Amino acid sequence: MTIDYREKIWCEKNKIHLDFNYVMQEFIGPEQGLFEEDFKSLDTKINHAIEQIKNKHAEKKLEWMNLPYNQESVVEEILNHAEYVQKNFESVVIFGIGGSALGPIALQQAINHPLYNELSKEKRKYPKFYVADNIDPERLVYLLDVVDIEKTLFIIISKSGSTSETMSQFMIIKNLLDEKNKELAKKNIVCITDETKGNLIKIAKREGYKTFYVPNGVGGRFSELCPVGLLPAVICGIDIKKLLAGAEFMDKNFSDEPKNNIATKFALINYLAMQKKQKNICVMMPYADSLKYIADWFAQIWSESLGKAVDNDGNLINIGQTPVKSLGVTDQHSQVQLYNEGPFDKIIVFLEVEKYRKNIFVPKTFEDIDGISFLGGISHEDLIHAELKATEFALAKSKHMNMKIILPEINEFVIGELFFALELATALMGEFLNINAFDQPGVEEGKNATYAIFNKPGYENKKHELENMLVKRQDYFV
């Protein structure tokens, strides 16, 4: 029996929602809370932002918005290739960083077994999954302790083909494969990169590697729904058609009710929280281990898109909410003390799961022990729901702004909705703030300084600047 992911009742049942009661003044008071008039006063701004998104989309500047629609043949190619990979490889390793890593990690953690790699081959069914998104020198060496490179597929992801971290990992692994057998690299390397530009496609073509493309106009942090996210997902048994159907459903929600959907509301509330109530921190706190890395993925898209020095009119604004990753209930024993009693400088966004995939009941083991006997007979699902409710309540009571994204359950469709909603929200927030949400000029300085340190041609001036930096003082050192 196949489910039709476009069937209306099924979609509505799997629709994600936003509960923003506890950002409103009725619940957290007029000093910290928002008023209905605050929303109304932004009406022109909202209309303009929606208009801008539509226009930019029409001008082919937001190509990530097409990903739910235009990948039919790519998806087929990915499904075919994944089948080959599943049959021929024991492990998959992603070499990629930033968006090329965070999306695949978040999706894998959301859908698959949390101890996937430790499952027996029979239970796991698909290849083991690793992401090497750092150049910590220990990391790659230790990874090679557990994977047999001859039976490992390496997915090299770099849109530009110039990412130093990824390219250096690629060079190391290419060499190791060549040392084993000159034919191996051709079989064990797949590249996901720009179709025409950059060094990675150049090398891939010359060496005869299998390639998939990051479509034109899809930047790293908006790339999860293109082959960057799709290929590794399928290899590990994740249903990408269902994922894309969720994204499509969210996109249609936005088209149908541009002002009254989760993405627009999410952006709007954060905008008001920042501009009216100085909430310069946005905490994302999923109440589910499986959604922990969604907060990491969100931290990237939110901070890299919206942390900007200059607005579209050239004004110096140095703006940006700082995203904070948290996890319920775990961080109730870590961060929540601060959230409850600390400064009124943050908005907390909970992710709630209505129905978990598994549940376990606490037995009535110690009925004679006062203080814990009340736990007997309740389930962990009951407990986690109660703790979220209690935390929301406590935060609202202490007048700390919080809202909640509600996921009916965790499946690919729902995660597709969530990814797409937060991508849309990011784009809308960029419009509200009048900034470019799609560039990252602030990472250039560090990149260029790295190039200069290694004497890359063309960076002589930067080298000179580094050499002429003020010398550090020994008395500013203990």
Added chain:
Amino acid sequence: MTIDYREKIWCEKNKIHLDFNYVMQEFIGPEQGLFEEDFKSLDTKINHAIEQIKNKHAEKKLEWMNLPYNQESVVEEILNHAEYVQKNFESVVIFGIGGSALGPIALQQAINHPLYNELSKEKRKYPKFYVADNIDPERLVYLLDVVDIEKTLFIIISKSGSTSETMSQFMIIKNLLDEKNKELAKKNIVCITDETKGNLIKIAKREGYKTFYVPNGVGGRFSELCPVGLLPAVICGIDIKKLLAGAEFMDKNFSDEPKNNIATKFALINYLAMQKKQKNICVMMPYADSLKYIADWFAQIWSESLGKAVDNDGNLINIGQTPVKSLGVTDQHSQVQLYNEGPFDKIIVFLEVEKYRKNIFVPKTFEDIDGISFLGGISHEDLIHAELKATEFALAKSKHMNMKIILPEINEFVIGELFFALELATALMGEFLNINAFDQPGVEEGKNATYAIFNKPGYENKKHELENMLVKRQDYFV
């Protein structure tokens, strides 16, 4: 050959340092940077804080400060028991939350192989290591897919014996063990709790479980150097004598030079950053995968200790820096755009490792490809050092405050120093802010509401309050 961890030259070689040049105005300008006079103006405050720490220590209010000194017999007992565990169990599972989990995770990740559980038994040598610090209903079910409970030691950690999450997990596992064999729980359960107070010690004594104690006056987030951290560490082959020697070395540093050591400077700089320059966010960004969870541990101790509503004189202050976890170089492709261009509301604390335990060189594979050929011949250690230097430079250039804790290498001694330095810094910061760094009143509200939801006796008023809460509005919901 045994190293004497108290030998002076060895200690100095393993001493951690703090480089705070880039918090100073010479480097980041007078608007964002600190002046030497800022430090001098706090002289009385510093002396008072140090005095307070000494007094409270003498009054036995800071018993965690004694942990490097007073555990000789406990350590022997732990070593003995660990040997038994290593011989008789395949896995170890910690049930604990907050400080009971974050310290053990941070230490394990810092010292052991990053893919420890995936190593073959021969390479790993010691039992597999799991921490179940959440009551996500899926988590425990999935954990039971990979561990054989008959061959697993369960370490139940709750000082009070009333932690709902931990106690419920304990009850579930006790029942599962009983179902297998009534004698099993006695062998497979160890409790770490208060020696005399609470339900866990009561149950442990009645059931005949092996116990270790959280010493009087040692709170959860300051418990890593007591059996809470020591027992799981030893079981996984970590040298706890070396760890404690590092803590002792740091304590002596503080005693010898109370005003000029890393802990005091760290607290002082953060205090000045907060109070003079509105840096209400403290980012910890280790440049090492192995130190990633140190940032999680720090996030707890910093936020739960220092996020407070009321000061020692009863004034409502709602204070507290928000700690943010980051990872270099990975988050250069995520957070650094915001750090470089965003608001001047944060201080970034890098953790640098001078010498990694492994290194790998990039081969000269693509010498003909402009743009990546410069990578050929450099090592990942070179690359990560260069990227840290470049990031520091870029942040300083954009006038964003940053400093750097330098670890000569990663070993137990160094991690012991780091834990103790940050514990001391937290206590000192509490004094600077004139708050109680050792309580957590802000988590009571949520806890009590949870109890009320489950009709725990004594929480009838809270139940009544919850039932009389303002009903959520459906129009604040999309």
